[in-house]
Amino acid sequence: xxxxxxxMVAPALTLLxxxxxxxxxxxxxxxxxxxxxxxxxxxxxxxxxxxxxxAGSLLGLAVGFAIPFVLFAMGxxxxxxxxxxxxxxxxxxxQAALNVFIIAALVGAVMVVAQALAxxxxxxxxxxTAVLAVNLAHVGDVGLDHAKATGRSCxxxxxxxxxxxxxxxxxxxxxxxxxxx
Numbered sequence: 001x002x003x004x005x006x007x008m009v010a011p012a013l014t015l016l017x018x019x020x021x022x023x024x025x026x027x028x029x030x031x032x033x034x035x036x037x038x039x040x041x042x043x044x045x046x047x048x049x050x051x052x053x054x055a056g057s058l059l060g061l062a063v064g065f066a067i068p069f070v071l072f073a074m075g076x077x078x079x080x081x082x083x084x085x086x087x088x089x090x091x092x093x094x095q096a097a098l099n100v101f102i103i104a105a106l107v108g109a110v111m112v113v114a115q116a117l118a119x120x121x122x123x124x125x126x127x128x129t130a131v132l133a134v135n136l137a138h139v140g141d142v143g144l145d146h147a148k149a150t151g152r153s154c155x156x157x158x159x160x161x162x163x164x165x166x167x168x169x170x171x172x173x174x175x176x177x178x179x180x181x
Contacts, residue, residue: 008051009175011040012091016168019084023164029080034087041090052093064089064097074136075148081163088171096174103170108161115161 015037019029038061044050045057052060065086071077085104089097116125135147 004049005051006175006179008044008049009091011044012037012088013171013175015040015087016084016164016171019080019164020162020168023080023162027160027162028078029084029164031080031083034080034083037084037087038090041087041092044091051091056093057090060089060091060093060097061086062089063094064101067098067101074144077163078160081167084164084167088167092171092174099174100167100170103173104163104166107166107169108163111166112161 015033019033019037022033023029042054042057042061045052045054050057065082068077068082068085072079072082085097085101088100092100113122113125116122131150132147135142135150139147
């Protein structure tokens with residue numbers, strides 16, 4: 001990705017930085033921000049020099065929405081987080097949405113472990129992770145409502161993870177890796 005490519009993604013990066021700042025401050029991502037990301041992603045797909053085709057943008061939107069929606073249904077992510085990744089998909093396509101999701105999950109895991117250790121809750125995190133894993137493995141037996149309730153009762157850190165921050169870091173990693181290639 002050259003300078004032109006970086007200029008093309010500047011609006012998306014600006015919105016992602018804004019979302020990360022909002023999420024850090026209030027643990028919420030405003031609808032106007034996520035919808036701006038989605039709509040601008042679709043709009044750029046029909047512009048000259050688009051990052052992805054209109055079909056790729058819509059497929060990316062669908063993939064970016066569907067993957068985190070599963071976690072939203074289980075109570076692990078908020079609605080703004082789902083819409084944020086949908087916006088990433090609208091801008092960069094389905095493969096990028098999947099890559100950002102995976103990288104953001106790894107970055108988020110590191111952040112949660114660091115936060116738990118800083119709060120001296122490492123053992124609690126380990127125990128809660130095991131309890132949640134068993135509940136998820138047996139979600140067919142215990143039911144989704146029970147798994148969600150267990151997730152809410154097994155908080156290992158004081159505040160929920162501001163998911164927009166790992167998404168921003170993941171997007172920066174992807175852009176930096178494409179810049180070098």
